[in-house]
Amino acid sequence: MNQVEASAPGKLYIAGEYAVVEPGHPAILVAVDQFLTVKVSQSETVGTIHSSHYSSIPLQWTRENGKLMIDERENPFHYLLAAIDYTERYVKECGQELSIFHLVVDSELDSANGLKYGLGSSAAVTVATVRALLKYYGLTETDELVFKLSVLAHLSVKSNGSFGDIAAATYTGWLAYSSFDRKWVKDRLNTHSIKSIVELDWPAFMVEKLTPPSELKLLIGWTGSPASTTDLVDQVKENREAKEQNYQDFLNRSKACVENMIQAFRKGSLADIQTEIRKNRLILKEMSENTGVSIETETLEQLCEDAEAFHGAAKTSGAGGGDCGIALFDRSSSLNDLVSRWQTHDITLLPLKVYARS
Numbered sequence: 001m002n003q004v005e006a007s008a009p010g011k012l013y014i015a016g017e018y019a020v021v022e023p024g025h026p027a028i029l030v031a032v033d034q035f036l037t038v039k040v041s042q043s044e045t046v047g048t049i050h051s052s053h054y055s056s057i058p059l060q061w062t063r064e065n066g067k068l069m070i071d072e073r074e075n076p077f078h079y080l081l082a083a084i085d086y087t088e089r090y091v092k093e094c095g096q097e098l099s100i101f102h103l104v105v106d107s108e109l110d111s112a113n114g115l116k117y118g119l120g121s122s123a124a125v126t127v128a129t130v131r132a133l134l135k136y137y138g139l140t141e142t143d144e145l146v147f148k149l150s151v152l153a154h155l156s157v158k159s160n161g162s163f164g165d166i167a168a169a170t171y172t173g174w175l176a177y178s179s180f181d182r183k184w185v186k187d188r189l190n191t192h193s194i195k196s197i198v199e200l201d202w203p204a205f206m207v208e209k210l211t212p213p214s215e216l217k218l219l220i221g222w223t224g225s226p227a228s229t230t231d232l233v234d235q236v237k238e239n240r241e242a243k244e245q246n247y248q249d250f251l252n253r254s255k256a257c258v259e260n261m262i263q264a265f266r267k268g269s270l271a272d273i274q275t276e277i278r279k280n281r282l283i284l285k286e287m288s289e290n291t292g293v294s295i296e297t298e299t300l301e302q303l304c305e306d307a308e309a310f311h312g313a314a315k316t317s318g319a320g321g322g323d324c325g326i327a328l329f330d331r332s333s334s335l336n337d338l339v340s341r342w343q344t345h346d347i348t349l350l351p352l353k354v355y356a357r358s
């Protein structure tokens with residue numbers, strides 16, 4: 001058989017972070033034009049897995065009780081293996097024979113010197129692997145099937161996120177997304193085949209493609225310091241209980257804000273989108289103060305202030321604590337001076353564009 005190939009893009013959060021981890025709380029995301037590609041070709045004897053991705057990014061570890069510990073949720077190899085496992089279970093349930101293959105991963109999602117931009121490489125490697133294997137075994141790859149198999153793979157790695165990264169890497173473009181009832185899906189893993197789970201409607205799961213107003217311009221600034229989303233989400237979970245009422249308020253306010261933002265996209269109003277971006281920034285700041293988890297670092301605050309000085313609506317993107325910030329402008333603004341100002345504050349403009357698969 002000839003070689004098959006599938007790619008998945010990186011992602012960035014625009015709004016709704018943290019709240020989106022709870023089912024039914026929407027977020028807005030974009031897919032960006034940096035890709036991770038998986039190639040699969042048949043082998044006669046032994047299979048191999050080769051990845052530029054894993055050789056370039058460092059594997060993080062900590063010391064616990066004197067022992068070297070690797071959080072398996074931070075190890076991209078687990079996502080790849082889980083993606084193969086769940087896709088092959090599905091393929092077998094469809095009555096297909098499994099075979100031996102060589103699998104090669106090529107990633108543009110991390111910088112050449114191994115720094116992480118936080119563009120969602122674990123999601124992209126999962127989505128690209130699921131797509132490539134479905135192609136390899138000659139099965140139809142609908143976006144919904146790819147999303148659901150990728151989610152099952154991430155659930156098995158005990159990922160604590162919302163899976164918005166998987167939605168962006170699968171559906172691409174500008175997207176509104178709400179996560180599904182995770183317990184409902186997990187319960188079915190004990191009683192249903194993979195094929196029947198992916199064919200069910202998952203409660204609260206929502207994806208809607210958004211069309212940005214034509215005058216909207218998105219800039220992405222990178223702070224140069226990598227952050228661990230897994231760790232930040234754990235920290236927020238640990239600290240929310242002490243002030244549960246505050247956290248419930250945060251969830252309600254984030255939901256209302258992102259729903260207004262979705263309406264603003266439907267109306268095509270850049271001004272209203274910008275208003276909600278600024279509101280979402282404040283909502284996240286307050287949650288950060290209540291939980292004591294640092295989301296808007298000093299550099300991210302600077303990134304936002306600089307963008308605001310050029311009439312942009314800016315906020316942290318994703319879990320914060322480093323990685324990237326985003327800023328939305330009117331396309332007619334002249335932004336060269338902003339880029340230099342960012343540079344003097346050690347913020348790098350990432351020359352990324354939103355990617356929508358046609």
Ligand code: PMV
Nearest residue numbers: 017018161162163229318319
């Ligand atoms: O830091 P990122 O870009 O991986 O985004 C994380 C967003 C959270 O809402 C904090 C977690 C999640 O999985 O949705």
Ligand code: MG
Nearest residue numbers: 118318319323
């Ligand atoms: Mg991040």
